[in-house]
Amino acid sequence: MSNNYRELFQPAHTLIGMGCINEIPRYIDALNANKALIVSDTGLVKVGTVKKVTDVLDNAGKPYEIFDEVVPNPTTAVVKAASETLQKGKCDYVIGIGGGSPLDVAKAVGILAVNGGEIRSYEGVNKTNKPGLPLIAINTTAGTGSEVTRDYVITDEEKKIKMLMVDSNCLAYLAIDDPQLMLDMPPHLTAATGMDAITHAIEAYVCKSSFPYSDGLALEAVRLASKSLKRAVQEGNNVDARTDMCWAEYMAGLAFSNSGLGLVHAMAHQLGGFYNMPHGVANAILLPYVMEFNSLVCKERFVQIAKVLGIKTHNMTADQSSNAAIEYIKELSYELNIPPLSSLGFNPCDVITLSLNALDDTCLSDNPRTPSLVDVQNIYMNAFEGK
Template identity: 45%
Template sequence: MSNAFYIPSLNLMGAGCLADAVKTIESHGFQKALIVTDGVLNKMGAVNKLTTLLDEAQVAAVVYDETKPNPTIENVNDGLALLKEHGCDCVISFGGGSPHDCAKGIALLATNGGEIKDYEGVDVSIKPQLPLIAINTTAGTASEMTRFCIITDEARHIKMAIVDKNVTPIVSVNDPELMLAKPASLTAATGMDALTHAIEAFVSIAATPVTDASAIKAIEMIQANLREAVANGDNLEARDNMAYAQFMAGMAFNNASLGYVHAIAHQLGGFYDLPHGVCNAVLLPHVQQYNAQVAPARLTDVARAMGVDTTGMSDEQAADAGLDAIRQLSKDVSIPAGLEELGVKRDDFDVLAANALKDACGFTNPKQATHDEIIGILAAAL
């Protein structure tokens, strides 16, 4: 069996690398960029740092800042209309996973045409997207470097998973200076999203030695740095370490894919419009408890990466101890204890489970679940 490894061709890391990103944009000869971001980042003035540097490099820019936390088909269409109106030759996403995913949808349609729902699934598109430079402002989703694009279809109340090599940005940018002073709740949710990426990739049936190395290192760094990043948002070292950790988690899941945490979380996000990272954090220990039936040895490695001393423990005991460590980290960064706190209702389990089983992320889970088993996981997480 052959394995592919996907990653942007250039990945800029470290404090101050935003300036290097703009030099790279200039060197490509791009004339006019569509900047895809959200209203909060624009109002805060964060986008001004980028537009000032672009002005100095004589690269024109137009800003689309209406991306929702769970970006929609309408967001993609509106951004695309702005891109066409101004004749933009590249797209720059600026923010967290939401602007990156929205920008991927826009850039893909700019060259391939049609509607974004035409590309749901794996590698449906034919042409490379319009060049996309993804500038990250949160340490979590790794969308700045992946081939995953998640767009909400509001009419169907679902999140569409577009997994396509053609939505991979040409450049990813992780400047921790852009991550300073982000709210603690956002830092916690995105950090737990990254932990979920790493753990799901590590227990995935598509894992390879390369993704394993990335996943385990990511888990170790998140365990060591997330609490500090949440408690002290201006700690540049913690922010930088979390940026590297989420990037490595991205390397892992971009190539080994994910599992039922994401398959279920996508349904919760699409159905109730809930924050993705929080859904992942709540579901993570419950799905891994289910996976422990078939992957206790893998979860023992996860436990060690979470700082658990597994000496003298069986794999089953070590896996349980690792799940306790995950729960403790969630608690320490103030993640809600259960789905009920988020407004999830038992009456909706049936439709949530049915849709979760169709989500491409679940196909690489180490144990394939029945409809009733997914309902069982939801009930345990409630």
């Protein structure tokens, strides 16, 4: 018997807007917690982003330990090292500061501290029994949606695969999107993470589990990103563009956390696991080719996407609108200087392994069209050849 209700997943609290990090101490007071483990990376320490948050904690007399060894596509070894710092420091809650990688590790550490065991055993959907430690998830990129979602991704360095954990026990206690932490983000990172947000919204909108709540969020996310992503890349200090991208990425995150993703993410995870390729870049490259593949089964959905991208569709057929949306995404990636797959270490000899792994990825089940092994291989090769 199928359920006739939906459960919604979201952080307990959210703050979005300039200066909102200053409100963190009152949420810590409400938690009655003693000491935070801050999970971040050396880059964010170096540019002073972590200091902006620790200044707020210092002024409020809130103690913390810092673990800053998160790397892109973080591995189980990184999670283990962060967990050891948490235990040694006797920390009882976690503050993640970063884009997807630090927030993914922050979630994993909180889950392990309460549930024990190895992070590998939690791959899949809702594999834990208890909520993780309270998590304050401070986003510094406008892309991954990690501060809002019940998902995290950890790389299994032995198998060279990315493990996706979908677990409502890792949802943040407090999610923060403060544009002041994003003003210094370099153009290439703004572009890649922005394309990740657009991919979240488009996959959430066309996936099998989409429903009116996620539809509304996804379409508005696409509209806002198409309006402001280029400006955020070109004028990093533009607060309005950065704020629009905060909303776009938050809504896209909320959309896919409640509906699902699809083939773009299933395939992009393999490029990340195999070649350490930045997640947003892999998504941006694959997105138009997967849209082409999916459009056969949900053309009307792509017409709606074309409309919110600002394409004038009134004199177009559904096919033309859908194709125009696909061309728009290709053109956007080009304008944002997303590098081609051929320059990122992709080797056509690996395509069968990559495709087999993509067919095993948790994200695939929600894709609107079921691909064969040959379909996936063709999409990788079309993206590689830029067809």
